[in-house]
Amino acid sequence: MAKSEEYKLGPNTYPRGWFVIAESNELGETPLAVSYFGRDFALYRGKDSGNPVLLDAYCGHMGTHLTASTSAVIASDNSHIEGDNIRCPYHGWRYGPDGKVNDIPYHDGPCPRSSTIQSYPVREIMGCIMMWFDEDGLEPQFEPPMLEEWNDPSWVHWDLDHLGEIDMHPIEVIDNMADAQHLGPTHGAPCEYFENEFKDHIIIQRQGGVLASYGCMLMSTTWYTGPGILLSKQEFGGQEIYEIIANTPVSDGKIKVWHGALHKSASAVATEEDRAIAKEVQVGALAAFAADFSVWANKRAATRIIQLKTDGPFNKVRDWYRQFHLEMKDVERHQGANNGKAHVLNMDKPSEEALALGAHFFE
Ligand code: FES
Ligand SMILES: [Fe+2]
Structure with a gap:
């Protein structure tokens, strides 16, 4: 590690x-x-x-x-x-x-x-x-994320999956935000479109592509609010979910990881049947995430990345992450230098295959 x-x-x-x-x-x-x-x-x-x-x-x-x-x-x-x-x-x-x-x-x-x-x-x-x-003992500098859908009875709450501890630095979890080229080999859903956006302490990834195993488009908007908590809105095959992935440093180079999926049921107030469906959906979402997790559990550390032009912007994402290790007086300038979009790929040009599957791009 x-x-x-x-x-x-x-x-x-x-x-x-x-x-x-x-x-x-x-x-x-x-x-x-x-x-x-x-x-x-x-x-x-x-x-x-x-x-x-x-x-x-x-x-x-x-x-x-x-x-x-x-x-x-x-x-x-x-x-x-x-x-x-x-x-x-x-x-x-x-x-x-x-x-x-x-x-x-x-x-x-x-x-x-x-x-x-x-x-x-x-x-x-x-x-x-x-x-x-905050190592420097400062009060909260931003609010934690909260989904309005959590209070909507039609959505079924997650029970978290506890993935346990892993000997990997959290920055390698955040690499995933830039990682346009693992979506095919690791998840079987190569992206048709992709972009990152940096907004102060928030980083966003918007991407979508054909999910081969379901024969449908998978579209996701994923964001970190700070370095530890990811939320991801995903739509595929008529399903709508939010995923949460949380990583917390246990020691320097070791993290603990949780996962969950909030599922939109077909009922105004979720029924027992809806809960059973949501559980299955979370199992499916966990299986997709487990593909990342098992790569992480078995890889060596990548303190440097060989970044090709057609890779995502790993080095920019890592630079964005650096703000959370800086003294507060340096944070605003660092954020300002990173804010904006990167690796904008086909955001306005859906492929014919994606169009046939009813892709609505970029919301
Ligand atoms: S009260 Fe004595 S050690 Fe805590
Ligand atoms: Fe992934």
Whole structure:
């Protein structure tokens, strides 16, 4: 595995942005211990607000992991979650969701400020728990993505596929956004049209081509909101889905990956039958994504790419990605240098085959 330094990303080791850290249904009453960005975190659901809270894992007092030890009496029955606060299982110091100690059971007077630990911005959106990570500790610089269709009862929600951890730098996942020439060999749907567009922290790919196995056109508009969360609107054979693919750095050169598909049912309110169909559609979408995933799991790192003119704009996509490793003062200028379109291919010239299949280009 190669690290950020070898891809000449920097000065920060980890990208800045919103990242999936768990699926909503994983976080019930029992807190979780999670590790990302080479750090350990305590994740729990506040009893008052129902909101997830994410703190640095280790208690300021003597370094106990707040959520990993489950045999302490107050942890074994979850009584250490009080409202939106959590008590350390060792001596019971109580942390608020802001990371400050607000009660010590055997001490009167102010709690030591030096015991404060870091609290991270967290959002629960579309069945995902997302955190904002910034090595420099800045507040969120943009909003995480949200699909309106999630609140439309005709669409069937995803349950995420947990693909697990993979020894690959996240920049090689993002390469896929530029990768016009893998769509045939890897997915059996060579693109007829293709373009990338760069808009500050967002990158878009629009492409389409004949999906041989279905005998229909597949058209997709895919975008990353920051470095960690991909959404993709896809239409093929009368089906409409949104796919989510999330990658989160676990350590430098290792990521964790999730996948899901939101499916538009034929009913105003999705029925049990619609749910069964949506499950099958997600299995199909996962199979397509698994083709990428198995390439990634078995490839060596490509810290440099030999980019042909007829490849997609890999190097531009990598340069776009670099913004998430820069100091904030340099980000706007870097975005400005990348904004615009690249690798515009046949966006206004559908082939006869595509026209026969009813391609509507570029929405
Ligand atoms: S180590 Fe956490 S309260 Fe003592
Ligand atoms: Fe792919």
